Amino acid sequence: MTSPSPNTDAPASSTSTHDPAVRPRILTGDTPTGQLHLGHYVGSVRRRVELQETHECYFILANMHAYTTRIDKSDEIRRDCLEIVRDYLAMGIDPDKSAIFLQSEVPAIAELTFLFAMLLPFNRVMRNPTLKDEIRVKGLGENYSFGFPLYAVGQTADILSFRAHSVPVGEDQVPHLELTREVARKFNQVFCGVDEHCDDSEHEQLGGVFPIPVADVGRVGRLVGTDGVNKMSKSLNNAIFITDTFKKIKKKMGQLYTGRQSLTEPGDVNNNLFQYVRTFIEDAGRVAELERAYAAGDNIGDGHIKVEVAEAIDKLLEPMRERRAQYEGKDAEILEILKAGTERANALAEETLARAKDAANLGFFRREIRMG
Ligand code: TRP
Numbered sequence: 001m002t003s004p005s006p007n008t009d010a011p012a013s014s015t016s017t018h019d020p021a022v023r024p025r026i027l028t029g030d031t032p033t034g035q036l037h038l039g040h041y042v043g044s045v046r047r048r049v050e051l052q053e054t055h056e057c058y059f060i061l062a063n064m065h066a067y068t069t070r071i072d073k074s075d076e077i078r079r080d081c082l083e084i085v086r087d088y089l090a091m092g093i094d095p096d097k098s099a100i101f102l103q104s105e106v107p108a109i110a111e112l113t114f115l116f117a118m119l120l121p122f123n124r125v126m127r128n129p130t131l132k133d134e135i136r137v138k139g140l141g142e143n144y145s146f147g148f149p150l151y152a153v154g155q156t157a158d159i160l161s162f163r164a165h166s167v168p169v170g171e172d173q174v175p176h177l178e179l180t181r182e183v184a185r186k187f188n189q190v191f192c193g194v195d196e197h198c199d200d201s202e203h204e205q206l207g208g209v210f211p212i213p214v215a216d217v218g219r220v221g222r223l224v225g226t227d228g229v230n231k232m233s234k235s236l237n238n239a240i241f242i243t244d245t246f247k248k249i250k251k252k253m254g255q256l257y258t259g260r261q262s263l264t265e266p267g268d269v270n271n272n273l274f275q276y277v278r279t280f281i282e283d284a285g286r287v288a289e290l291e292r293a294y295a296a297g298d299n300i301g302d303g304h305i306k307v308e309v310a311e312a313i314d315k316l317l318e319p320m321r322e323r324r325a326q327y328e329g330k331d332a333e334i335l336e337i338l339k340a341g342t343e344r345a346n347a348l349a350e351e352t353l354a355r356a357k358d359a360a361n362l363g364f365f366r367r368e369i370r371m372g
Helices: 038-051 063-067 071-091 107-117 122-126 129-137 147-160 171-192 246-254 272-280 284-295 302-326 331-359
Strands: 025-030 056-061 098-102 166-169 214-217
Touching (some): 038 056, 038 071, 038 166, 063 071, 071 098, 071 331, 098 331, 107 147, 107 331, 122 147, 122 171, 129 147, 147 171, 166 171, 171 214, 171 331, 246 302, 272 284, 272 302, 284 302
Parallel strands (some): 025 056, 025 166, 056 098, 166 214
């Protein structure tokens, strides 16, 4: 494709297939750290599957982000990218509707990261609570790479390269969205003459390159893991995977610490187990009945409820396990899906980059990206 012309020529035409007024655009994605689990599904992917019907969807595999803490595991990261595509397909993402693409194959993202890094005070980046949390949880101490905090700037470029209007994410990603909104406002003010007192919704209308994106936090922003303490995460060994059998799900649910003894009062329906009840048991009447019986201290034990939740999870995962099995061992097919998605992603991101470069007085030449 050809990038739009420098500022002397007519403005670039949109390469997107949908009028954003009709179909707003979303961008979200995952860092490849192994198979996706139930936490990813309820926190984000479930919402994406719905949004495919009404939005123009871009889903990024943030493989460069994975390199920021696991540079020694590049082989695993590559493999995980393909696994995530399998999980997406299994969970219901349709590659004909949504573009699934590789971060590392969209050069506009890296270029905008560098440019955006100049719009943010260094200390502002380091104040990001999600970064601080990761440093603590992963035990990085002071020994993280320069690229590690840079990934937060990179994430603003992931989103803004696609001029996304909305970003469906779990709650832990909200600080990244705040940073993204700051970058977008700052860029539009510094390079596009957008007034700093204008409303976020007016930026594009007033000539800003970037819309100010909003975070769309799912109903269950953060699913607690089967340890009952931390967010569900593969590395913390507290995750239920979509490939888990009923037996495995039951065993993992059995381990859920409900805090009945100390953290919460007996019969407290705000405990971790009841988060699962409300998330996975579909029949609202049954949920209410369980809550009532539990709170009343009727003879209804954690063990019984855990089995009921495990059954509900199994019912949800069964069709996913079947769909996933169809893509097992089909790497060539998965790569084709990724290539098609990455081509679409580059078409849009190159257009954004050209507009941003024009605005920032960097629009010197045209260029083309061709994938082999
Ligand atoms: N940081 C996100 C995570 O680990 C993944 C991600 C990368 C992302 N770029 C993004 C999410 C852009 C939303 C938008 O889950």
